[in-house]
Amino acid sequence: MTDDSELAGLRRNAEGGAAPDLYRWASALLRRGAAEPARAAYARAAAQGLAEARIEFARMAMHGIGGDTDLSAAHAALDQAERAGSAVAGYFIALMAVGRGDFAAAEHDRRLLAAVRAEYPPALRAAALLFGRRHDDEAAQNACLQLLERAAAHGDAIAARLLAERLLRGEGCAPQPQAAAELIGQLRAHGARIELPPIAVGAPAQRDAAPADAVSLADAAQPVALAPLSAHPRVGQVDALLSADECRLLVAQAQPSLRPSQTVDERSGRAVPNPLRDSSDASLDPAGEDLALRLAQWRMARAAGLDLVHGEHLTVLRYAPGQAYRPHRDYLSPQAQARDRPQAGDRLRTVCVYLNAVEAGGATEFPHAALAVTPQAGRALVFDNLDADGRPEPASLHAGTPVLAGEKWLATLWLRERPYRAF
Ligand SMILES: O=C(O)CCC(=O)C(=O)O
Ligand SMILES: [Fe+2]
Secondary structure, three states, X not given: OXXXXXXXXXXXXXXXXXHHHHHHHHHHHHHOOOHHHHHHHHHHHHHOOOHHHHHHHHHHHXXXXXXXXXXXXXXXXXXXXXXXXXXXXXXXXXXXXOOOOOOOHHHHHHHHHHHHHOOOHHHHHHHHHHHHOXXXXXXXXXXXXXXXXXXXXXXXXXXXXXXXXXXXXXXXXXXXXXXXXXXXXXHHHOOOOOOOOOOOOOOOOOOOOOOOOXXXXXXXXXXXXXXXXXXXXXXXXXOOOOOHHHHHHHHHHHHHHOEEOEEEOOOOOOEEEOOOEOOEEEEEOHHHOOHHHHHHHHHHHHHOOOOHHHEOOEEEEEEOOOOOEEEEOOOOOHHHHHHOOHHHOOEEEEEEEEOOOOOEEOOEEEHHHOEEEOOOOOOEEEEEOEOOOOOEOHHHOEEEOOEEEOOEEEEEEEEEOOOOOOO
């Protein structure tokens, strides 16, 4: 059967108006990039109470796919699905809520736990990483490994990879290089391109007394204490902001879409090689974000004292030996602001998290502060790009110095003055 005759068949079935047929047709449309009719068909199936259709419709409405962003329609669809018993709908309600200062943790912990019990892989992965942060709690470490195993057993390749890295290094367990090699072999056999940068467990974050059978999203919302490095320009640092698992998560999610760094040419509007940096990078689209990734970004936003809605799309950079980010400032030209959500204003603050320790080179330098910061997995650097009056701050000049040996992986979150994302 050709692609088109398959679609025509699905459309004929959908004409009968039954929710499962509408759902299948919508999914086929979406796979072919026809987002608008797909969203309309999901909406019709959702109106008949089909949980999967309510969730797919909500995801499209959340991210403005196939029509405008409509958070209240997304919430209504997810609420209905959750009340009808869908734990996955609850997971998405929690995902939307994460990132705000007024986050009602207990309510969403319950949702995450329900999605874990329903064996929903993204929930298993997020819960695993929350437990994994409790470095000196043996029961939590066991829970982390078990949850990663369960997610991997459901086909979650990223969880399998995170598990392999822990087994390889004996994190939370005895080293099991054989089991790790088998897992990595299986992933490669399924086409995964895996290179494992050496990311060791960072210094333990604060000890957490919570019992290991209770996931706690509030862990992600802990206030972050920055150690000031410079007052002018304003630069602060915090170690172990992200755990080793979270660093690896960011690398794993970015790796498939890395491409040579480019920039938009101001005159032609076209993407051209970036004269400032010769790294590779990937921008992680919020439409593809899972809860674990949002929690990591939320922690980054917290370090900057802002809600996650201020964050642009997270960028992950990889520098090979010899590659660098030449001296620059992160604030935007008026043209660049006008092109990309002008209502959000300029880039108020930048948060960079090193995702590995670099063998040699790769420090971040602030010439006006005579400051050089050495990469270390999980270490975050937070700095202001604007002065106290909101004007571009020339002293925020900074550079990623050339990597001399090994690779450097870095995640950057640029935070605007006003909300940039819908949630
Ligand atoms: O690579 C670095 O150390 C600096 C990165 C940076 O300046 C940025 O991402 O804006
Ligand atoms: Fe920068």
